[in-house]
Amino acid sequence: MIDRVRRRALAVGALSLAVLSWPAFAQWQGYKTPGLPRKTDGTFDAAAPVPKAADGKPDLSGIWMAPRIRVDLAQGMKKGETVPFTPEGKRIFDERRATNSKDDPGARCLPTGIPVRATLQTPFKILQTPGVTAILYESRTQFRQILTDGRSLPKEVDWPAWQGFSVGRWEQDTFVVETAGFNGKVWLDQVGTPASDAFRLTERFHRRDFGHMDLEMIIDDRKMYTRPWSTFAELLFQPDTELLEYICEENERDSARMVGK
Amino acid sequence: MHRFLLSATVCAVLALSSAELRAHHSFAAEFDSNSVVTLNGVITKVEWTNPHTYFHLDVTDNQGKVTNWAVEGGAPNALYRAGWKPTSLKAGDRVTIVGSRAKDGSNLANATSFTLADGRCLFAGSSGPNGDATTNCRQVTR
Numbered sequence: 001m002i003d004r005v006r007r008r009a010l011a012v013g014a015l016s017l018a019v020l021s022w023p024a025f026a027q028w029q030g031y032k033t034p035g036l037p038r039k040t041d042g043t044f045d046a047a048a049p050v051p052k053a054a055d056g057k058p059d060l061s062g063i064w065m066a067p068r069i070r071v072d073l074a075q076g077m078k079k080g081e082t083v084p085f086t087p088e089g090k091r092i093f094d095e096r097r098a099t100n101s102k103d104d105p106g107a108r109c110l111p112t113g114i115p116v117r118a119t120l121q122t123p124f125k126i127l128q129t130p131g132v133t134a135i136l137y138e139s140r141t142q143f144r145q146i147l148t149d150g151r152s153l154p155k156e157v158d159w160p161a162w163q164g165f166s167v168g169r170w171e172q173d174t175f176v177v178e179t180a181g182f183n184g185k186v187w188l189d190q191v192g193t194p195a196s197d198a199f200r201l202t203e204r205f206h207r208r209d210f211g212h213m214d215l216e217m218i219i220d221d222r223k224m225y226t227r228p229w230s231t232f233a234e235l236l237f238q239p240d241t242e243l244l245e246y247i248c249e250e251n252e253r254d255s256a257r258m259v260g261k
Numbered sequence: 262m263h264r265f266l267l268s269a270t271v272c273a274v275l276a277l278s279s280a281e282l283r284a285h286h287s288f289a290a291e292f293d294s295n296s297v298v299t300l301n302g303v304i305t306k307v308e309w310t311n312p313h314t315y316f317h318l319d320v321t322d323n324q325g326k327v328t329n330w331a332v333e334g335g336a337p338n339a340l341y342r343a344g345w346k347p348t349s350l351k352a353g354d355r356v357t358i359v360g361s362r363a364k365d366g367s368n369l370a371n372a373t374s375f376t377l378a379d380g381r382c383l384f385a386g387s388s389g390p391n392g393d394a395t396t397n398c399r400q401v402t403r
Contacts, residue, residue: 071287100287100290101287101290102290104290106285107287109312244341245337246312246337247311248285249311250310250311250312251311252311253315254312257363257369260290261364
């Protein structure tokens with residue numbers, strides 16, 4: 001573990017060196033994001049206070065990314081907890097594990113589960129505006145709208161969707177996003193944690209300081225799980241970078257070659 | 262010494278971004294991390310595409326027989342952030358690639374590192390357990 005930490009520290013040091021010595025990609029990567037808190041040496045000050053929006057709430061806007069990759073949401077559960085599968089949920093999950101997730105719709109460039117997007121170590125940008133907060137995910141060029149104009153989720157969903165429908169509200173300094181209306185096709189993560197059309201997701205975003213955000217994702221699906229369960233992710237603010245293009249369908253050749261075993 | 266430092270820097274930087282490359286699909290459904298292959302050859306074609314880059318190379322064996330391999334690398338955005346450009350590797354460049362072979366038995370691998378003719382070692386986007394760039398680069402440049 002220490003070795004890993006040391007290696008990462010080395011890598012971070014090397015990255016700063018490299019950014020200094022590789023001006024070629026400075027126009028889009030390495031361009032100093034204006035308006036960020038900086039230390040006297042010009043580096044980003046992640047410990048600076050949380051910025052506020054015009055309405056006085058924390059402003060979550062910016063590019064965020066997990067510090068390490070997790071393909072399995074169970075890895076983000078509290079110590080000692082396990083995913084409370086129903087027999088049907090367990091059957092589906094075991095089947096997907098047995099075939100190494102070869103049938104993951106995400107591998108065919110279809111949408112990935114919202115929870116795993118926060119844990120795959122791919123960047124996404126939050127744009128917080130009055131009435132709507134948008135999340136732009138670099139991976140596969142996906143986006144979501146979280147409506148904050150006071151409406152509530154529809155009681156009946158007449159158009160089940162891959163990403164469902166999201167509304168957001170503030171509970172003190174925590175942005176709480178509720179999403180329902182899923183179509184039951186999406187996999188929640190890359191190991192195949194399942195979701196049915198009864199899936200409801202609650203995300204609780206809490207920005208700790210300028211550079212750090214805690215995210216709790218509460219997964220509620222009475223067909224797949226015996227009770228709601230939580231998985232946690234840490235997000236790091238990404239200074240001096242910008243989202244890049246990712247057109248997944250361009251040259252997708254993996255799915256046809258997935259033998260599974 | 263300067264060259265060593267450059268290699269170390271490049272490898273470490275690419276290690277940092279390596280995990281970003283794993284996002285597209287399950288590694289184990291397609292590749293076998295226990296079947297490591299080292300390919301020394303000449304690049305014939307580069308596909309700078311999503312969801313994965315592909316580097317095709319001709320590998321000549323001891324008997325002089327030439328086999329064309331395809332090597333899957335990370336997504337362009339991840340490689341770009343790590344300092345790559347679409348022209349970083351071109352047809353005609355000599356390269357040594359370490360990777361994991363495809364389970365379907367074809368001449369396909371998932372790259373864990375590239376070593377260029379000048380000794381620079383580039384991590385190339387492993388999706389699997391062999392994807393520790395620093396270790397892999399050390400192996401091939403030793």
